Amino acid sequence: ADLNLIKGIMISETILLDLVEETVPSGTARNQLYETPAMAALLFRWLPPMAQHTLLRLLPVEGPLPFAELRSWPTEAGGGRQAQSKALLRLTQLGILHGQNREVFLNEHLRRGLL
Numbered sequence: 001a002d003l004n005l006i007k008g009i010m011i012s013e014t015i016l017l018d019l020v021e022e023t024v025p026s027g028t029a030r031n032q033l034y035e036t037p038a039m040a041a042l043l044f045r046w047l048p049p050m051a052q053h054t055l056l057r058l059l060p061v062e063g064p065l066p067f068a069e070l071r072s073w074p075t076e077a078g079g080g081r082q083a084q085s086k087a088l089l090r091l092t093q094l095g096i097l098h099g100q101n102r103e104v105f106l107n108e109h110l111r112r113g114l115l
Contacts, residue, residue: 034096034110039113040110040113041113044114048083048090050083050087054070055096055106055114059114059115061106065103067102067104070088
């Protein structure tokens with residue numbers, strides 16, 4: 001019974017993240033939501049463990065981070081490189097990460113909401 005509950009919670013969180021991605025417009029509206037501490041904390045809780053791990057490691061980094069350095073980080077949160085790739089994709093889809101010239105940037109609005 002506990003395993004089914006956990007699976008149900010995981011599925012619900014995935015559906016909620018998909019809903020945020022599909023319904024919250026990119027740009028100003030999304031950034032305003034991300035700056036709200038309650039929304040930033042809720043979004044963080046909904047992320048898969050590897051995405052949470054990546055986001056926590058990026059919070060103290062100011063400015064861009066070379067993508068190669070990000071990929072070299074150990075994958076302590078579990079799942080290896082495949083889980084890391086999925087986490088980076090999810091963070092990008094939600095507008096939490098964006099890249100330019102082989103560098104990765106954390107959404108500053110979300111950073112402010114979480115700090």
